[in-house]
Every structure is written in C-alpha cells, then in structure tokens.
Amino acid sequence: MDLFQTLVLALVQGLTEFLPISSAAHLILVPELTDWEDQGLTFDVATHIGSLVAVIIYFRHELRRMTVEWVGSLRGRGLTPDAKLAWAVGFGTIPAGLAGLLFHDIISTHLRSAQVIAMATIGFAVLLLFADVTGKRTRDEHTITWKDVVVIGVAQALALIPGTSRSGITITAALLMGFTRQAAARYSFLLSIPIIALAGGYETMSLVREPEESVQWGLILLGVLVSGVSAYLCIHYFLKLLARFSMLPFVIYRLLLGAFLLFFFW
Known part of the structure; x- marks a missing residue:
C-alpha cells in the first residue's frame, strides 16, 4: 500500500x-473500482481507531456528564436524563454485538x-427517505425510552449487511421513533462508540492470531490521523447541515450509487 492509497x-x-452512506460499502468498493490490492486487516483496525478517537473527542463533554450520571444511578441517585442516555447507549449496543x-x-x-451492496444501498435509501418525510x-x-432503545438497537444490527450504513439505519430508526434529525444523529454517533470499539477489538484479536507479515507503521499512523481528523470534521459539519437541510441529499447519493453499482457489476 502506497501513500496515495493510504490517504484515499x-x-x-x-x-x-458517520454519514448515512455506509463506510463498509465504500471500503469494499474503492479497491474493486481502482483495482488496488486489499488494504489488509491492520489498516482497517487503524482507521477504525481514528474514527473512534474522533467521536470520543467530539462528544467528550457529553460523555463526561453521562459517565458521572451513570455512576450516580448505580449509587441510587436516580435516573437522570444523562444517566438514562448512558444506559440506552449500553443496552442499545447488545443486538448488534x-x-x-x-x-x-x-x-x-x-x-x-x-450486488448486495447495491440492493442494500437503494433499499435503505428509500427507507431513510420515508422516515425523514413521515417522522414527527x-x-x-x-427523551429516549426503552422501546426506542430496542428498535434502534435492532436496527443497528442490520448494519452488518454491507451497504446498509450503521449511521444511516440508526438515524432512520430514530426518525421513525419521532427524534429530530440532529437528535437522531447525535444518538447514532454516541451509539457508535461501543460498537466501533467492539468491532476494532474483534479485528485486533484476529490480527494477533494471524499477524500480517509486514506492517508499514508510518502509513498506518498516517491512516489513523487522516481518518480521525476527517471523521471529526464530518461529525461537526453533518450536525450543522441537519439544522438546515433534510436527508434528501444522502438519499439521492445512495440511489445514484446503487444504480451505478447495478449497472457496473450486475
């Protein structure tokens, strides 16, 4: 893997x-479309670490409050909104795990x-549009309830299908449950923290069992940095975008991408 491939x-x-367009789908498709060799498990782990660090840093204040209130709830001080949100993130991760x-x-x-990516990309784009238009x-x-936790948590499990988009399906489910666009995105991003950590841990164990013969540590560190910075900026501007626009641009992108994939690979 060279410098340009690492950056891309x-x-x-x-x-x-963190955009509702499926990172797994793009990481599968880019090598196929460019005829690049597979980037390897080490690089996948590194870029996930970058994304994880980005979302933790961005929501550091919220995470601090949630942690304090969650510990307080364990000590019998009651279930405050931040404590309830912390429990919701934890339990909401179980179905996908x-x-x-x-x-x-x-x-x-x-x-x-x-083909699977194309069908999932199109199908879940239509569902996202429906949720965005009909959601209250x-x-x-x-204001999250245990019903919300179950529905959104089960929806997140569907993101294992390439092309679904973890953020896309959780935002869709949250919109269907009546969340605002920004609230749906914020909960989706918080929900990503344990699931990215779990996925990264699983991949790391696979890497330990079957280590890659040669690791280009300079490129790996660059991958962590680039993925982290770009993920942080993506979260920041995506939330600002949702204050002014609907999900329609992402729906259109998914439909065009799905149509292209059907034409190119079918």
Missing part, C-alpha cells in the same frame, strides 16, 4: 463512518459483494 482509504473511512458474534463469518463470506421530529435524545 483513510479519508473514505473517516468521511463515511450479538448479531456480529453469531453472523460475522456468514456475512463476511456471502454478503460482501457489489419532535423529540431529543434525552
């Missing part, structure tokens, strides 16, 4: 991790194809 893939990972353990090998073997958009993330 790290930038793609950072920008698409279980699905990942049970179906990871099946998905990685049988579903990592351009009257609630913020601190």
Whole structure:
C-alpha cells in the first residue's frame, strides 16, 4: 500500500463512518473500482481507531456528564436524563454485538459483494427517505425510552449487511421513533462508540492470531490521523447541515450509487 492509497482509504473511512452512506460499502468498493490490492486487516483496525478517537473527542463533554450520571444511578441517585442516555447507549449496543458474534463469518463470506451492496444501498435509501418525510421530529435524545432503545438497537444490527450504513439505519430508526434529525444523529454517533470499539477489538484479536507479515507503521499512523481528523470534521459539519437541510441529499447519493453499482457489476 502506497501513500496515495493510504490517504484515499483513510479519508473514505473517516468521511463515511458517520454519514448515512455506509463506510463498509465504500471500503469494499474503492479497491474493486481502482483495482488496488486489499488494504489488509491492520489498516482497517487503524482507521477504525481514528474514527473512534474522533467521536470520543467530539462528544467528550457529553460523555463526561453521562459517565458521572451513570455512576450516580448505580449509587441510587436516580435516573437522570444523562444517566438514562448512558444506559440506552449500553443496552442499545447488545443486538448488534450479538448479531456480529453469531453472523460475522456468514456475512463476511456471502454478503460482501457489489450486488448486495447495491440492493442494500437503494433499499435503505428509500427507507431513510420515508422516515425523514413521515417522522414527527419532535423529540431529543434525552427523551429516549426503552422501546426506542430496542428498535434502534435492532436496527443497528442490520448494519452488518454491507451497504446498509450503521449511521444511516440508526438515524432512520430514530426518525421513525419521532427524534429530530440532529437528535437522531447525535444518538447514532454516541451509539457508535461501543460498537466501533467492539468491532476494532474483534479485528485486533484476529490480527494477533494471524499477524500480517509486514506492517508499514508510518502509513498506518498516517491512516489513523487522516481518518480521525476527517471523521471529526464530518461529525461537526453533518450536525450543522441537519439544522438546515433534510436527508434528501444522502438519499439521492445512495440511489445514484446503487444504480451505478447495478449497472457496473450486475
């Protein structure tokens, strides 16, 4: 892997991790479209670490409050909105974690194809549009209920299908439950922290069991930096964009991408 490939893939990972357009799909498609060799598990782990650090830094104040209030709830001080949100993030991760353990090998073997990505990209684009148009958009993330946690958590498990988009499907589910666009995105981003950490840990264990023969540490560190910075900027400007616009631009992008994939790979 050379410098240009590192920059492109790290930038793609950072920008698409939190947009509703599927980072996994783009990381699968870029090498196919450019005829590049697979970037390797080490690089995948590194870029996920960059994205994880970015979202933790961006939401550091919220995470601090949530942690303090969560500890307080364990000590019997009651369930404050921030404590409830912390519990919601924890329990909301369980469906995707279980699905990942049970179906990871099946998905990685049988579903990592351009055709599956195309159909998922188009299908979930239509669902996102429906949720954006019909959702009441009257609630913020601190009004979350256990019903919301279950619905959004199960939806996140569907993101194991390449082309679905973890952020896209969780935002879709939150919109259907009546969240505002910004609240849906914020909860989706908070929900990404444990799931990215779990996925990165799983990939790291695979890397330890079957280490890659040669690791270009300079390029790996560059990948972490580029993915982290681009992910941070993506979160910041995406939330600002949602204050003024709907999800329609992302729906259109997904539909065009899906149509291109069907034409190019079918």
